[in-house]
Amino acid sequence: MNQYPSLNQKVVLITGVASGIGKAQMDAFLAQGARVFGIDRQSLVIDPQSNLSYFQGDITQNEVLEEAVRLCEATFGTIDILVNTAGVLDAYKPLLETDETLWQTIYETNVLSYFRLTKTVLPQMLEKKAGVILNMASIAGLVAGGGGIAYTTFKHAIVGFTKQLALDYAAQGISVKAIAPGAIKTPMNAADFQGDGELAQWVAKETPVQRWAEPEEVAALTLFLASSDSNYLQGAIVPIDGGWTLK
Numbered sequence: 001m002n003q004y005p006s007l008n009q010k011v012v013l014i015t016g017v018a019s020g021i022g023k024a025q026m027d028a029f030l031a032q033g034a035r036v037f038g039i040d041r042q043s044l045v046i047d048p049q050s051n052l053s054y055f056q057g058d059i060t061q062n063e064v065l066e067e068a069v070r071l072c073e074a075t076f077g078t079i080d081i082l083v084n085t086a087g088v089l090d091a092y093k094p095l096l097e098t099d100e101t102l103w104q105t106i107y108e109t110n111v112l113s114y115f116r117l118t119k120t121v122l123p124q125m126l127e128k129k130a131g132v133i134l135n136m137a138s139i140a141g142l143v144a145g146g147g148g149i150a151y152t153t154f155k156h157a158i159v160g161f162t163k164q165l166a167l168d169y170a171a172q173g174i175s176v177k178a179i180a181p182g183a184i185k186t187p188m189n190a191a192d193f194q195g196d197g198e199l200a201q202w203v204a205k206e207t208p209v210q211r212w213a214e215p216e217e218v219a220a221l222t223l224f225l226a227s228s229d230s231n232y233l234q235g236a237i238v239p240i241d242g243g244w245t246l247k
Helices: 020-031 062-076 100-128 149-172 187-193 198-206 215-226
Strands: 011-015 035-040 052-056 081-084 131-136 174-181 237-240
Touching: 011 020, 011 062, 011 100, 020 035, 020 081, 020 215, 035 062, 052 062, 062 100, 081 100, 081 215, 100 131, 100 149, 100 174, 131 149, 131 215, 149 174, 149 237, 174 215, 187 198, 215 237
Parallel strands: 011 035, 011 081, 035 052, 081 131, 131 174, 174 237
Antiparallel strands: none
């Protein structure tokens, strides 16, 4: 039995579904009976019998986002839930080690794609006077130290984007929230585990619960925030960080 009946048959568009948190979110929504359309620049093998469709492309390209939305609508109908998950790290580089190419790459992936995709999907949600938008923030959007100068700056931008979007459209039936993960064990963080894994061990030690989280834990929170059970949450930035931001 589905834990969240309100998600059954909902049309969900998710970015970054080929691995990590995005993949876990995709699997979780499918398990609830949702119809999921994924976008990622990596390839993805899908079961043709599943409620999953997929578009391979670079989310920093506006034409990719527009085509993905068009295909999603043609395949499943209008989008009920938008999950902006895709993102890239900046190798924890401080300002003097960050060139404009890296700055622009982090901005286009972690901010501009969210702006473009949300702006493309929002009008159809407003027509229905219903819709959920979930953005992937980070503890780096709440405190310094979760990334380098570019990642931290632009995750703070997503926090502001989420709050203003939530304020502007709450009365029109649009539910907007963000998730702020801490240390999540994904391919994006693989570098932390390289060699003797000293950095990964340090991160776990500095986290009050003394461990990294699995992507499925973030996906479980995603389902709650996308469901009707969280309707009264609006503009919330929800940490899932093992207590990191308590310090």
